[in-house]
Amino acid sequence: MRESLVRKSDVSRSTPIIAVTEASLTETLAGLGESAAAWCEANDFTGKASTFQLVPGLKEEGAAVLFGVEDTGLPHPFALGGLAKGLPAGDYHLADGFPDPEQAALGFALSAYKFERYLSPAGKTRRLAVGGDVDLDRIGIVLDGVQLARDLINTPANDMGPEELASEIEELFSANGGSGRIIVGDDLLTENFPMVHAVGRASARAPRLADFTWGAEDAPKITLVGKGVIFDTGGLNLKPGSSMSLMKKDMGGAANVLGLASMIMKAKLPVRLRVIVPCVENAVSGNAFRPGDILQSRKGLSVEIGNTDAEGRLVLGDALALADEENPELLIDMATLTGAARVALGPDLPPFYTKDEELADDISVMAEASTDPLWRLPLWQPYMKYLDSKIADINHINTTGAGFAGSITAALFLSKFVENTDSWVHFDIYGWTPAEKPGKPSGGEAQGIRCLFDLVSERFSTTQ
Ligand code: BES
Ligand code: MN
Ligand code: ZN
Secondary structure, three states, X not given: XXXXXXXXXXXXXXXXXXXXXXXXXXXXXXXXXXXXXXXXXXXXXXXXXXXXXXXXXXXXXXXXXXXXXEOOXXXXXXXXXXXXXXXXXXXXXXXXXXXXXXXXXXXXXHHHOOOOOOOXXXXXXXXXXXXXXXXXXXXXXXXXXXXXXXXXXXXXXXXXXXXXXXXXHHHHHHHOOOEEEEEEOOHHHHOOOHHHHHHHOOOOOOOEEEEEEEOOOOXXXXXXXXXXXXXXXXXXXXXXXXXHOOHHHHHHHHHHHHHHHHHHHHOOOOOEEEEEEEEEEEOOOOOOOOOOOEEEOOOOOEEEOOXXXXXXXXXXXXXXXXXXXXXXXXXXXXXXXXXXXXXXXXXXXXXXXXXXXXXXXXXXXXXXXXXXXXXXXXXXXXXXXXXXXXXXXXXXXXXXXXXXXXXXXXXXXXXXXXXXXOOEEEEXXXXXXXXXXXXXXXXXXXOOHHHHHHHHHHXXXXXX
């Protein structure tokens, strides 16, 4: 993805991409010559927004690409993505008519992503050559983080187990000079992570908790917690096949916080970063946890199990309790937590929850500015009563049976495990693009982390 953007000075010759509108097409073609006009006519290219046409260019240029935009500019900030998939391999650059070349380049590169781990090496690719007006260093850092998140999600569970996921975290941190520990199997019990152990113990692949830090000890503390369920069968409350088929993506929260951690470390932001990820498989076996079980938790609350398919909030409960013990400046968790979030807002608009009004406002503003859409939903306290249990401190699901407010009640459950930290925000992401869109190839998806990188960069910059 990063390779799809290069400096203009690094390519000997590149084909210009010229923005046209339906109204301006004739004039542009007049400047290009008769064969370009004939070519457009033969291909029925009218300059309609988001369509493109390769035409013979002026003599010294060889060819040119005409790209349809609206009178007001690009039809979508990432509209150029269509070119990243559609053009023949080769080098291109943006000619006149693109108001925000940085945004356009980002859209191109985000769309150029392909999951290649299991494919034979591809040949020549399409590259967009950019000028000095594009901050290639920062875009490269963002693209690396997005690529990491997508690759981790797309990798199937047979090659991305609890051990492999924890190793990815260890490798990312050691490559950037960070360090940490991984607590494995029964050590989770002695170290007091009972819910992580209970959810993960039925798998032949032992559960674990990765806990890594990076940066100066006295810098502001930012902690990221991600749901790392490498596959979610639902456990004894087994999912039907149609609901299980995509569940390799249930470590999408972990993948996204790792993508964000990569951005923060590579940009060397002046923070003390911590990443905590419970890495488990929610599997079926004779020793699986059951509906009706009562689990102890790190926090000390007893938790009645209503449904073993609501496993994410359990492993996150213990991980958040650990994070909360040192009262970080900012605590972010990301999780593919509920189907209800997707029902409420669809796959492309993850809800987030926080009691910190200023943080909420900043996220909403930044989400729009970074074309990384997010929508605030409330931690609506009256629904806390849905989690009442008669025989334990709390139930982890809404047992009143009506299926109301599934994403909100999951967020409320998590809130029980965060006591000291004022700035805590929870993202209930989908982590997947079902059908290709501008800047979003189908498959594993980064959600919210470009926005969060911008937010963290702005809040914690050295110059403030
Ligand atoms: N990983 C799922 C949530 C999920 C499902 C996210 C589909 C995205 C797409 C989670 O572990 C789960 O199964 N949640 C249950 C909770 C229910 C049993 C209370 C759900 O949402 O149905
Ligand atoms: Mn589940
Ligand atoms: Zn799950």
